[in-house]
Amino acid sequence: MTLVRTSLRTILNEPRPDALERWFGDVTDPRERGEELARLDQERAARLAYLIGPPATARLVEPVDRNTAADFLGQLPLPTLIETIGRIRTDRAAAILREMPSPLVVEVLARLGRERSAPLRTVLAHPPTSAGAHMTPVFIALPADTPAEEAIERVRESAADGAVAFTLYVTGDDGELLGVVPFRALVLAPADRPVGELMRTRVIEVTAEADREEAARLLNAHDLAAIPVVADGRIVGVITADGVADIVEEEATEDAERQGGSAPLDVPYLHASPWKLWKKRILWLLVLFAAEAYTGTVLRHFEEELESAIALAFFIPLLIGTGGNTGTQITTTLIRAMATGEVALRDMGRVIRKEMGTGMLIAVAMAGAAMVRAWTLGVGPQVTLVVVLAVGAIVLWSALVSSILPLVLRRLGIDPAVVSAPFIATLVDGTGLIIYFEVAKLVLW
């Protein structure tokens, strides 16, 4: 199905309307569109915006990744940029502006016209990970005595005006949120029924300062099309299912990066310089290095034992590696189960029993594997016995630590996602060596 297509860049060398139109027809995936936009230089970007005009430019960049959109729009002449930003829906426009240099943002907001800049300023005033930063401040609010028919008419007008959520909010005299009427309920109701009789009064809402993850969790848990954002009891905006999909994706990326043992990047990977990547990674590397340095102390402590049975050294990476692997399997599964809310603090007992049971089974299997390996290395029966016993003990120890630690951290209010694979490997390395050499001392001397 993939044909060789003319790239947007080539088309813009000598643009013909039909070629451009064909491109818009063929390339519909926002991700692909973004990739092609990213490859335009300033001249071609400006030419494209000029040819299709601000409304089409706004529709083009709106669903594209915000960094790409910001880079592309930043290349346009200022008047074109301002007119285009003015036509992008508020939550997306704010997300794009956050990626632009501040002087340009100040300029754009100053020249945008109050009606359009005021809602953008409202959204931009909230910290990037708050619910307020992801809302769109355009929503439909009506008094309780509005008849259903009139409300539908108002929704039609608002939709033409660019409101993104069709959900109707019923508000009191001071703008306080009284209830909510889903659009489907509105359409299915008799024409003269006042919206106050149709509304659900138990409204699921978030405050503007709440964490954006809370908004995402509530919207998904209750299968809502949009969730209202309130400040001082008044509705100030809504977050749509769409906005939540973006939040969920960004949070998942941050968790993945934490699990890999680095601080989350706040820009897309390809936009990050080596210097930026270094800054995000080096702290954890040094912390882990310092913790792992302890293994040197342990080994020096057992220097004599090591010298008298050098074969013990052969198994060091294998034993501590197996301990780390066992632990990593447990923590990743557990941290994910905690993130989806499946495992809670009070399940601690169940988790430990389950993991110790599994650890026992794994210890037996790995002891068998260790026996085979010791035999193939030809290290003699005594060292073999040490290795077999040590691997079993290390697997059990690692399982115990790995199943308790994430729950303890959660208990202390620390995000358990910091227990990354490198973290658990480091923790088990030093303690695993102590177990190994203590077993060796028992068996060999």
Place this chain on the structure above:
Amino acid sequence: MTLVRTSLRTILNEPRPDALERWFGDVTDPRERGEELARLDQERAARLAYLIGPPATARLVEPVDRNTAADFLGQLPLPTLIETIGRIRTDRAAAILREMPSPLVVEVLARLGRERSAPLRTVLAHPPTSAGAHMTPVFIALPADTPAEEAIERVRESAADGAVAFTLYVTGDDGELLGVVPFRALVLAPADRPVGELMRTRVIEVTAEADREEAARLLNAHDLAAIPVVADGRIVGVITADGVADIVEEEATEDAERQGGSAPLDVPYLHASPWKLWKKRILWLLVLFAAEAYTGTVLRHFEEELESAIALAFFIPLLIGTGGNTGTQITTTLIRAMATGEVALRDMGRVIRKEMGTGMLIAVAMAGAAMVRAWTLGVGPQVTLVVVLAVGAIVLWSALVSSILPLVLRRLGIDPAVVSAPFIATLVDGTGLIIYFEVAKLVLW
């Protein structure tokens, strides 16, 4: 805000209607409801279903996690179970039935009545990770000449009948999909306009056999409320945004488990027995053990060098640990960037240049840290030099391998998520030791 609430279990000891009603009012989060349902025994489960009746039972379990819903419903008397299943929307009912024992499912389907069992059988016939398994086969399809007003009326009727997607599909005489009319477009159109003139003909669709991830990707990329599922060109069902949220969550969990170096669990963690967990984990542990066993061969090969400078052994865990950590940081970031589509195969050159640049900066920092550590262990200037050089070389080597490997696997059609933290650590351990001892041979002898 958290009050001490009476649990559902306690309420059902001696149920009073007002207590039950208060519970439904207080506990609205499906996750919390699920947790309380999971704690009911057979007697209380049956009592609850009897008290609230099948329609309310269906509404209660529909949004709850499917394993919990299946366990709860499985405890009910067969006639109650059948009536309840018949009232749950098809995609959710199918998901719940998949978690029940087959003989029970056969019994339920046989006694459900053809009208209700036929769509369920259609969905259940598709493999669990296909798009078809997540569709609901109830949708609204009308001929192209239907006027908008009439279409709205039909949507109202369908909504009352339990259709979940309000999107209108326009079909030809043989059921072939001609176009799609979003509900908002329908509501905003003049009453007599035929839907054929309102429809978009470039329809985003998936085939029933397509991977469910493809459906999720398309729906999110195009911001759709629902995506039609086709078989032989005919529309057979729709997947809603809701269904997609479930797919995305399950796929993210599977990826997290793979990244932790185990096979994905196909049941929730708390439902998995130690035996089941063992089966999912042991294969990768043994594979990694076998690969890591190579470190023993390397160390035996350098036995003489090790015996003549036992201090070299002190740094083994530290050096290979640092190599593994560096690599894990890179692979997790890269695999996530590939999963979100941000990094593609053709970015290979950029990725490697970026990572080698970052690797250089990290190597310098870690070499400094290694110097400090060697000095504190008091191992003399020669071994210190070996350790400093080796840590730099291992960091660079690990960065190179970790940045190339995920892209190469993708090229070969293998899911790069298999490059877990334990995988990369194992790979770097053996090769890192070779680097270490080769550097030692150069410097010391």
